Amino acid sequence: MKDQHAKAVTASLVGLAMAISGCTVAQGAASPAAPGRAVTQAATQAATQAAPQPSATPAAGRPAVQAPAPPTPGAAIPKDPARLARALTGTTAHLRRAIDDWRRTGDPATGQAPEPVVLLALYQQRVYRYLARNPKVASRTYAALPKALAGAARANVTAIRDLLSLVHPVSKPAKFRVEQPEPADALIGHFRRAERRFGVEWEVLAAVMFVETKFGRVRSPSHTGAKGPMQFMPRTWDAYGMGGDVHDTRDAILAAANYLHASGAPRNYRRALYAYNHSWAYVNAVLLHARQIKQDIRNYYAYYNWQVFVVTTRGERRLTGP
Structure with missing residues (x-):
């Protein structure tokens, strides 16, 4: 978050994690990137083919249809738009079902997501990042997607592309401290509490935290001195932090809502967010x-499992996740 008197967005801002839907700017990181894994043909097919919905009451003598194994962390992304559209369609369908299962049988309030959710969300993120960097392929892919998914794909790719436009890869090594975020539903509790107090929609607060630090995964301060899971500059924190701890997730979310409200939200979110950054x-x-x-709360749980990437002069590296 910028100070009230900041005049420009700096491309190498660590807090812009961060502003890249999971992209920081650096050549290296203290936390090692997850190594690539061999991609088997079966894993690639699992990522590119939609599976039928398992039946709760399979026909007599027939086993229940099992969802395919989720893609590996390094599963190949098809370059052909038609195949890429099938991959994104299948991955999104599988991810939504996995999220439904997690919310129904798991506990998003106390633990991290199960492996299928993590792997499917990572593959979805990687597809969108690829499309953001390849506009011509993206346009042809949208045309091959179902109408509802095409709209979501355009939104995600446009958001990532907008944020990538703020980043210039650098070669100077930098260290980043990353950690597991608080549980997904615990964060929703913080967002809703802030919404009740300041009138700022919880979805907007969630999107800010997602863009800034990937829901608190990134704990390094920016090179300009912004700190905490919502990336506050010291002067802004002094004015709007209400005596809390800038590194405490609950305090930081409340302060962000306080600042956005003082800057015009919910009457004018664009003005308020421009004051924020x-x-x-x-x-x-x-x-x-x-x-x-807002359109589908499962998108929140998908974003929650998108990972932190760094943009370097040698390409992208992933710092978190499997």
Whole structure:
């Protein structure tokens, strides 16, 4: 988060994690990137084919249809738009069912997501990042997607592309401290509490935290001195932190709602978000992500499992996840 008097968005801002839907800017990281894994043909097919919905009451003599194994962390992304559309369609369908199962039989309030959710969300994120960097392929892929998914894909790709436009890869090594975020439903509790107090929609607060630090995964301060899971500059925190701890998730979310409210939300989210970070690309990306969460809460749980990448002069590296 910028200070009230900040005049520009700096491309190497660590807190813009962060502003890249999971992209920081650096050559290296203290936390090692997850190594690539061999991609088997079966795993690739699992990522590119939609599976039928398992039946709760399978026909006599027939076993229940099992969902395919989720893609490996390094599963190949098809380059052909038609195959890429099938991959995204199947992955999204599988991810939504896995999220439904997690919410029904797991406990998003106390633990991390099960492996299928994590792997499917990572593959979805990687597909969207690929599309964001390849506009011509993206346009042809949208045309091959079901109408409802095409709209979501455009929103996600546009948001990522907007945020990538703020980043310039650098070669100077930097260290990043990353950790597991608080449980997904625990964060929703913080967002809703802040919404009740300041009137700022919880989905907007969630989108800000997602863009800034991937829901608190990134704990390093920015090179400008912004700190905490919502990336506050010291002067702004002094004015709006209400005596809390900038590194405490609950305190930081409340302070963000306080600052956004003072800057115009909920009457004018665009003005409030521009005060938070002086970039219209940032504003557009946050609102696109917030709209996706409003349309389907499963998008929040998918975003929660998107991982942190760094953009370097040698390519992208992933710092978190499997």
